[in-house]
Amino acid sequence: xxxxxxxxxxxxxxxxxxxxxxxxxxxxxxxxxxxxxxxxxxxxxxxxxxxxxxxxxxxxxxxxxxxxxxxxxxxxxxxxxxxxxxxxxxxxxxxxxxxxxxxxxxxxxxxxxxxxxxxxxxxxxxxxxxxxxxxxxxxxxxxxxxxxxxxxxxxxxxxxxxxxxxxxxxxxxxxxxxxxxxxxxxxxxxxxxxxxxxxxxxxxxxxxxxxxxxxxxxxxxxxxxxxxxxxxxxxxxxxxxxxxxxxxxxxxxxxxxxxxxxxxxxxxxxxxxxxxxxxxxxxxxxxxxxxxxxxxxxxxxxxxxxxxxxxxxxxxxxxxxxxxxxxxxxxxxxxxxxxxxxxxxxxxxxxxxxxxxxxxxxxxxxxxxxxxxxxxxxxxxxxxxxxxxxxxxxxxxxxxxxxxxxxxxxxxxxxxxxxxxxxxxxxxxxxxxxxxxxxxxxxxxxxxxxxxxxxxxxxxxxxxxxxxxxxxxxxxxxxxxxxxxxxxxxxxxxxxxxxxxxxxxxxxxxxxxxxxxxxxxxxxxxxxxxxxxxxxxxxxxxxx
Numbered sequence: 001x002x003x004x005x006x007x008x009x010x011x012x013x014x015x016x017x018x019x020x021x022x023x024x025x026x027x028x029x030x031x032x033x034x035x036x037x038x039x040x041x042x043x044x045x046x047x048x049x050x051x052x053x054x055x056x057x058x059x060x061x062x063x064x065x066x067x068x069x070x071x072x073x074x075x076x077x078x079x080x081x082x083x084x085x086x087x088x089x090x091x092x093x094x095x096x097x098x099x100x101x102x103x104x105x106x107x108x109x110x111x112x113x114x115x116x117x118x119x120x121x122x123x124x125x126x127x128x129x130x131x132x133x134x135x136x137x138x139x140x141x142x143x144x145x146x147x148x149x150x151x152x153x154x155x156x157x158x159x160x161x162x163x164x165x166x167x168x169x170x171x172x173x174x175x176x177x178x179x180x181x182x183x184x185x186x187x188x189x190x191x192x193x194x195x196x197x198x199x200x201x202x203x204x205x206x207x208x209x210x211x212x213x214x215x216x217x218x219x220x221x222x223x224x225x226x227x228x229x230x231x232x233x234x235x236x237x238x239x240x241x242x243x244x245x246x247x248x249x250x251x252x253x254x255x256x257x258x259x260x261x262x263x264x265x266x267x268x269x270x271x272x273x274x275x276x277x278x279x280x281x282x283x284x285x286x287x288x289x290x291x292x293x294x295x296x297x298x299x300x301x302x303x304x305x306x307x308x309x310x311x312x313x314x315x316x317x318x319x320x321x322x323x324x325x326x327x328x329x330x331x332x333x334x335x336x337x338x339x340x341x342x343x344x345x346x347x348x349x350x351x352x353x354x355x356x357x358x359x360x361x362x363x364x365x366x367x368x369x370x371x372x373x374x375x376x377x378x379x380x381x382x383x384x385x386x387x388x389x390x391x392x393x394x395x396x397x398x399x400x401x402x403x404x405x406x407x408x409x410x411x412x413x414x415x416x417x418x419x420x421x422x423x424x425x426x427x428x429x430x431x432x433x434x435x436x437x438x439x440x441x442x443x444x445x446x447x448x449x450x451x452x453x454x455x456x457x458x459x460x461x462x463x464x465x466x467x468x469x470x471x472x473x474x475x476x477x478x479x480x481x482x483x484x485x486x487x488x489x490x491x492x493x494x495x496x497x498x499x500x501x502x503x504x505x506x507x508x509x510x511x512x513x514x515x516x517x518x519x520x521x522x523x524x525x526x527x528x529x530x531x532x533x534x535x536x537x538x539x540x541x542x543x544x
Contacts, residue, residue, distance in 0.1 A: 018044050018051070018059040025066055034073050041067040061091035068100065075236075077104055095121045099131040106138055109523065114138050129155075136168060142517045145175045163193035170202060179210050197227030201271070204249060220249045220273055228278070230269040232260060239266040241541040244287035246310060246322075248272040248303040252296025252373070254320070254488070255511045258526075259533050265541070269293075272303050272310075280313040289541040291319045295489075295508035297329045298373035298400065317540045319487045320508055328484065328507050330372070330402050336483050337503060342476045344496055345503045346405040353400050356393055363389070364405065372400035375509060377442045382406060406439075409494035409502045416441055418504065419461065419468075422490050422512060422529050423481045425536040428474070429529050430465045431490070431512060432522065433458040449518045462525040473501050480506065487536065 016024075021044030028037035041063050048060045068083035084101040087094055102117030115138045121131040132155060139148035152169045156162065170185035183206050189199040200223035208216035234240065245260070247253055247269050260267050268286065270278060272294070294300045294307045308322040327336070334348035349361065350372065357363075369392045371379035379396060383389045393401060410416055418441040420431040434443040435454045448454040461468050469477075473495075480491065480503070490510030494502040512529055516522045538544075 016047070018048055018063065021047065022059060022062055022066065025063075025070075029066065029070060034070050038067060038070045038074075041070065061087045061094060064090070065094060065097050065100075068097070072100070072104070077107060080104055093124065095125045095128050095131070098124070099128065099134060102131070102138070103134060106134070106141075109527070111138050111141050115142070133165075140168070140172060140175075141515075143175070143515055145172045148172050149176065161192055163189045163196060163199070166192065167196070167199050167202075170199070170206075174202075174206055179206050182206050183210075194226065197223070197230045200227055201230060208250065216249070220271060224271050224273050224276075228270070230271075232263070232267045232269075234264055234266045235262055236264050240264040240538060241288040242266045242268065242286055243289050243291050243537060243541070244283060244314070244316075245269045245291045245293050246272055246307045248294045248300060248307070251294060251299035251303055252375070252509045253293040254295040254508045255513070256291075256293060258513045259530055263534060265534075265537065270310075272306055276306060278310060280310065283310075284314045284316065287314060287316055289319065289537060290314055290316050291537070292322050292325065293320075294322060295320070295325060295328075296373060296375075297326050297332070297507075300325070317543065319537065319540060320489070321486075324485050325508065328486070328489075330404070330505070333484070333506050334503075337480060337506070340476050340479050340483075340503075342472050343480075343501045343503055344407055346407050348405075349403045351393060351401045351403065354397055357390070361403075366406045368402075368404040368406050369393070370402050370404070371396050372402055377440050377445075380440065382439060407496060407502050408439075409496050410439075411495075412497070416494070418443075418492055418494050420490055420492050420510065421465075421477065422488070422510070423477075423484075423486070424488055424529060424532040425539070427532050428477050428481065429532060430462050430525060431510075431529065433461045455519060455521070458519070459521040462522065469495075469501075470499075476501050487540070488533065 021040050025037045025040035025044065028034070028040060044063045045060065045067070048063065064083040064087035068080045068087065071077075071080035071083065081101065081104045084097045084104065087097045088101070091097075098117050098121035102114040102121065105111070105117060106114035115135065118131045118135040118138065121128055122135070125131075132151060136148050136151050136155070139145075139151070149169065149172045152165055152172060156165050156169065159165065166185045166189035170182045170189065173179070173182035173185060183203055186199045186202045186206070189196065190203065193199070201220070204216050204219035204223055207219055243265055245256070245267060249271055270283070290311050292307050292311060294304055297304070300307075304322045304326050311318045311322055327333075329350070331348045331350040334345050337343060337345045346368075349358070351358070363386060365384055365386075367383050367389060369381055369383055369389060374380065381388075381392060383392060389403070415435050415437055416439055418434045420433075420443075422429050422431050432443055434441045434446050435448060435451075435457065436446045446454075448458065466474070477491070484506055486508055489506065489508040490512075491506045492504040492510070494504065496502050512526065514523065514526050516526070
């Protein structure tokens with residue numbers, strides 16, 4: 001087998017020059033022969049080390065840049081970064097190197113540093129398109145949506161038929177609350193690139209969020225007809241394994257936008273719509289594991305049997321078995337956990353739609369009441385007397401409702417604290433702490449961004465949960481994990497004045513995301529959850 005170095009086209013004197021090596025290495029690179037290209041580039045740098053530096057400055061910078069590009073294709077990010085930096089020390093005018101070094105930082109989670117590098121590239125060449133498009137992605141990742149929109153509008157003005165830019169603008173507009181414009185951008189993206197399935201589903205999702213039920217149903221039906229399965233490719237080829245996710249529009253699903261991002265495995269998402277009759281044999285041939293995302297037992301009453309039938313029919317390992325999800329209504333969970341030692345699980349009674357207070361039910365006020373299937377504090381009230389309860393039940397008589405015993409979990413300093421853990425296989429991982437002065441705590445509605453002491457307390461909980469929750473609490477959490485029996489789910493809980501674990505909510509619908517620019521200390525702990533999730537899927541897919 002011929003070595004890359006012996007294949008060099010030699011000049012008359014018989015000694016390859018740095019220019020020869022750069023040219024030959026680039027030829028290997030263009031043919032996709034990356035390892036031989038790396039060998040040639042490295043040999044060129046070794047030759048340059050023996051040559052007068054004043055003669056080969058430009059060539060050395062180009063060799064470092066080319067070598068960095070090759071390392072990027074091999075996912076050797078560290079070596080790529082070293083060579084981009086080396087190239088820029090010699091030739092800071094290499095705009096592409098500033099941009100590519102920004103990509104390296106972005107891929108390693110150092111997004112603010114990436115933004116600085118993209119801006120440096122644009123300072124040197126304001127029209128450099130790769131730096132502008134990558135800057136948009138970094139700004140979006142750090143939730144700087146207004147700036148991202150401005151830059152996207154400039155790019156689209158230059159190339160109005162770019163479907164990817166339209167899609168990105170749609171996402172940014174959605175985040176800014178401009179849902180009408182978001183739909184318009186996604187519909188243009190659909191028209192420009194009908195092969196891109198994700199845009200079809202975004203139209204349905206946004207129309208659903210706008211309360212346009214009929215339009216949303218039509219959009220989802222059209223999406224499912226054109227693209228029955230939404231596929232996301234793995235970050236490696238071949239993929240480590242293939243996951244088929246079962247998703248149900250219009251009902252609660254496990255949020256996986258973050259969990260399914262940048263995966264070594266391929267994800268295929270099947271939408272379970274009315275009349276869905278998938279080809280089970282076809283699906284079975286392209287899936288190693290089934291991930292059931294239908295997570296809300298109240299909202300998913302009608303669709304969970306379909307998810308169960310598909311999961312069973314595929315004959316593959318199943319994550320979050322739909323049958324187990326059906327047992328996670330608030331009243332069923334309260335009953336299942338009622339006798340867990342060291343826990344306080346509020347009594348929870350379900351009242352069917354159209355019905356009133358059950359006869360003989362002993363009321364103790366204050367009492368909590370909420371509509372079944374609601375999350376995030378919606379249609380959820382603390383009631384002080386029977387009249388208020390009767391009024392609440394009547395106002396929401398078209399739906400099932402829950403009555404829940406109120407437990408005062410206020411801490412000694414007068415603040416309420418709600419902790420969230422994620423159960424990922426055998427692991428119990430902290431996700432966040434919400435601190436506020438009202439019993440109804442929702443993390444995004446707190447004032448934690450304005451109080452350093454609250455952030456410090458949350459960081460301490462994330463770093464050392466065992467210093468907040470005792471071994472007795474941890475034992476209770478393990479019992480809860482075993483009784484719920486799901487592979488992936490969350491718990492919102494607190495600690496009462498006597499130190500007992502107060503269970504608020506246990507289900508697979510809890511949000512995990514990495515959009516926390518105000519709270520960067522959370523990032524490593526959130527990444528830990530994703531690593532655990534990916535590892536769990538890999539073990540189940542391989543039958544370990």
